[in-house]
Amino acid sequence: MNNMHEIWGQRFFHYVNELQKYMRYVFTGHLAIVFMFAIGAGGYAYSEWLKEVPATFPSVFIVSVVIALLLMKAAPTTLLKPADIVFFLPLENQLPSYMRRSITWSTFSQLPLPLIAMVIALPLLKATEVGAGTDYLLVILLIIAFKGLFVGTEYSVRVANHDFVWPDRVLRLVLTFSTIYFALTWSSVAIFIGILIAMLYAKFWDKKAEQFPFPYEQFIELEQNRMMRFYRFANYFTEVPHLVGSVSKRSWLKIAMKRSTFKRKDVQNYLVVRTFIRTDDTFWLWVRLTVLSAMGAFLIPIPIVSFIFLGALAFATAVQLILALEGGFEFTMDQLFPEEQEKSQIKAVRLLVRKLIWLQAIILLLAALPLYGLSVTPLLIAAIALIVGEATIRLTKEQMIDI
Numbered sequence: 364m365n366n367m368h369e370i371w372g373q374r375f376f377h378y379v380n381e382l383q384k385y386m387r388y389v390f391t392g393h394l395a396i397v398f399m400f401a402i403g404a405g406g407y408a409y410s411e412w413l414k415e416v417p418a419t420f421p422s423v424f425i426v427s428v429v430i431a432l433l434l435m436k437a438a439p440t441t442l443l444k445p446a447d448i449v450f451f452l453p454l455e456n457q458l459p460s461y462m463r464r465s466i467t468w469s470t471f472s473q474l475p476l477p478l479i480a481m482v483i484a485l486p487l488l489k490a491t492e493v494g495a496g497t498d499y500l501l502v503i504l505l506i507i508a509f510k511g512l513f514v515g516t517e518y519s520v521r522v523a524n525h526d527f528v529w530p531d532r533v534l535r536l537v538l539t540f541s542t543i544y545f546a547l548t549w550s551s552v553a554i555f556i557g558i559l560i561a562m563l564y565a566k567f568w569d570k571k572a573e574q575f576p577f578p579y580e581q582f583i584e585l586e587q588n589r590m591m592r593f594y595r596f597a598n599y600f601t602e603v604p605h606l607v608g609s610v611s612k613r614s615w616l617k618i619a620m621k622r623s624t625f626k627r628k629d630v631q632n633y634l635v636v637r638t639f640i641r642t643d644d645t646f647w648l649w650v651r652l653t654v655l656s657a658m659g660a661f662l663i664p665i666p667i668v669s670f671i672f673l674g675a676l677a678f679a680t681a682v683q684l685i686l687a688l689e690g691g692f693e694f695t696m697d698q699l700f701p702e703e704q705e706k707s708q709i710k711a712v713r714l715l716v717r718k719l720i721w722l723q724a725i726i727l728l729l730a731a732l733p734l735y736g737l738s739v740t741p742l743l744i745a746a747i748a749l750i751v752g753e754a755t756i757r758l759t760k761e762q763m764i765d766i
Contacts, residue, residue, distance in 0.1 A: 366457070367454055367457035367458065367460050370454075371461050371464045371465070374442040375442065375464075375468065378442055385593075385594075385597035385603065386597075389597060400671055400672045400675065401672060403668070404663045404665060404668040404669070404672060405662070405663075407668075408662060408663060408664050408665075409483075410486075411664070413486055413487065416487070416490050417491075418491055418492055420487075422484070422487045422488055422490075422491040422493055423488070423491075423493050423543075423544055423547045426480075426481075426484040426487070426488065426547075427539075427540045427543040427544040427547075428540060429480055429484070430477050430480055430481060430539065430543055431536045431537075432536065433476050433477040434477050434509050434513060434535070434536075434539050435513075435533075435535055435536045436532065437469070437473065437510065437514040437516070437517045437535075438469075438521075438585060438589070439462075439466055439469045439514055439582075440465060440468060440472065440586070441465045441585070441586050442465065442586065443579070443583045443586050444586075445583055445587075447579060448579045448580070448583070455577070458577060462518065466515050470514045473510060473514065474506075474507065474510050477506050477510065478503065478506060478507075481499075481502060481506060488547070493548070494547045498546065498551055502543055502547065502554070504554075505543065505546070505554045505557065508558050508561075509535075509542075509557075509558075509561060512562060512565045513561070515569070516535070516565045516568050517531065518572075519565070519568035519571065519572035520568050520572075521578070521581060521582070521585075522575055522577065522578060523568060523571040523572045523574070523575050524571075525578065525581055534564075535561075535564075538557060538560060538561060539557075541553075542554060542556070542557030595644055598644065632711045632714065634711070635688060635708070635712055635715050636715060638688065639684075639688060639715060639719075642687075644687065645687045648683055648684070648687065649680065649684060649723075652683070653680070653723050656673055656677070656680075656723060656726075656727055657726055657727060657730040659672045659673055659676070660673060660730040660731040660741075660744055661730045661731065662734070666740050666743070669731075669740075669744060670743065670744065670747050673727060673744055673747060673748055674747050674748070674751045677720065677724075677751040677752045677755070678751050678752075680719070680720065680723060681716055681720060681752045681755035681756055681759070682755055682759060684715075684716045684719065685712060685713070685755075685756070685759050688712045688715070688716070689708070689709060713756050716756055720748065720756070721749065723748060723752070724745040724748040724749045724752070725745065727744050727748050728741050728742065728744065728745040731744045731745075
């Protein structure tokens with residue numbers, strides 16, 4: 364294949380198929396139920412809150428910050444592979460054509476999030492009497508224009524000076540915030556000024572990037588990291604063969620890693636705790652689910668909705684941790700001990716998951732106190748998390764491990 368247009372088309376087709384293959388597992392699992400309750404409860408709470416929001420609420424500042432943050436990161440999706448360092452050399456004169464398609468796709472794929480945020484913010488802006496319909500439409504057009512310019516700018520910055528990526532993002536963050544803020548509080552002329560500045564800034568980096576060779580290694584690493592993030596997310600719902608795990612020492616948690624006595628009964632407990640703390644995927648899975656649960660306990664004002672939402676997340680936490688910890692071993696030194704390794708490992712995993720569920724329940728209790736006060740509801744929230752978690756631990760089928 365000696366045409367960059369065909370190469371991009373083939374890779375894009377494979378990429379879309381890869382996304383569809385794994386996303387169907389994501390949205391048919393427990394996450395779909397969680398999203399349904401979260402969107403319903405969040406929408407209801409938001410609409411009720413808008414009825415009471417004071418006119419002095421800093422809606423413009425908050426909306427400007429949120430949209431600026433969502434537009435700030437604009438890394439291009441290149442679909443490059445390691446072999447391209449050699450494979451693309453004879454076709455390097457066609458590389459700009461390939462990258463234009465990459466930038467176009469990156470722009471359209473990154474647009475939905477800031478646009479959705481703006482649509483959600485419209486009732487808030489209207490409730491606080493900020494701007495008018497024409498202003499809102501111009502801000503939406505600004506978001507589209509900025510995203511297109513920012514993706515191209517970040518691409519050029521990465522080519523010309525990789526060390527300037529984060530300073531560039533901060534500059535674009537300030538520009539976006541200022542443009543949206545002044546467009547809604549001062550005049551829509553700010554939008555045209557902001558777009559002009561962004562265009563001149565993008566042109567500056569385009570000219571600078573022309574002086575440098577294309578940094579294959581940097582963009583290939585960027586693409587691999589992006590796909591690994593997606594595979595790690597998909598791995599919570601189904602097995603992903605492409606996934607390459609990572610570990611971190613996390614010495615600040617060594618207080619939780621009790622020194623082993625190296626007795627038979629302690630071996631699995633010691634290894635399972637260390638595995639959980641040092642395996643990035645498993646550790647951050649628990650952190651994310653706990654943070655999401657705490658946000659639900661803190662924000663959802665309807666007790667029954669909160670109970671269902673947090674019960675679903677407690678179930679998800681227990682199931683995912685059990686599957687991750689029981690399915691994560693291939694060979695460990697404890698297999699050299701003359702004992703029934705499988706049973707002792709299963710007991711150790713369930714003991715650790717039980718402790719994590721208790722810790723999560725305590726966090727939920729504390730998170731619910733500001734909303735519900737010293738009442739029975741925070742206790743019920745913690746109790747539901749404990750009951751659902753314990754029931755899941757007891758009812759989850761033991762996953763046997765091949766040695």
